[in-house]
Amino acid sequence: xxxxxxxxxxxxxxxxxxxxxxxxxxxxxxxxxxxxxxxxxxxxxxxxxxxxxxxxxxxxxxxxxxxxxxxxxxxxxxx
Numbered sequence: 001x002x003x004x005x006x007x008x009x010x011x012x013x014x015x016x017x018x019x020x021x022x023x024x025x026x027x028x029x030x031x032x033x034x035x036x037x038x039x040x041x042x043x044x045x046x047x048x049x050x051x052x053x054x055x056x057x058x059x060x061x062x063x064x065x066x067x068x069x070x071x072x073x074x075x076x077x078x079x
Contacts, residue, residue, distance in 0.1 A: 003032055004039070017042065 001011045015021065019038050021030040 003030075003035060014038070 001008060004011070004014075006014070011019075019030075020034040021028050023029075
């Protein structure tokens with residue numbers, strides 16, 4: 001969640017979508033390259049099938065924690 005800058009709500013949603021993480025003894029392990037690749041893949045799809053109000057942000061939020069900020073790529077260490 002810290003690396004991607006996302007809430008727990010979105011983290012769990014992305015896990016259900018197949019974000020590559022490994023849980024061992026209740027602890028999450030993930031490689032940043034795999035997470036970056038996951039986001040590269042899921043953001044390649046286009047929004048042509050979404051209703052206009054979703055694209056413009058006018059649609060009501062789905063039940064759960066409201067999301068005010070959007071995910072952005074963070075630079076890798078040493079970059």
